[in-house]
Amino acid sequence: MVGIVIFGIFAYVFYDAQLYYYFLLSILCIGFLLAFLRYNLSVRKRVFMEIQAL
Secondary structure, eight states: OHHHHHHHHHHHHHHHTTOHHHHHHHHHHHHHHHHHHHHHHOSSOOSSOOSSOO
């Protein structure tokens, strides 16, 4: 969730500086993080936060 906020700040700064390529890249990264946030907030389907090794 911290990464989403940071990329949001980057997107604002890049848009304000008229660096539209980096703005779109920041928006893309927010989209990637939102896609995995669904799995990482789930108790049963954690992707990157394994508590026990198999």
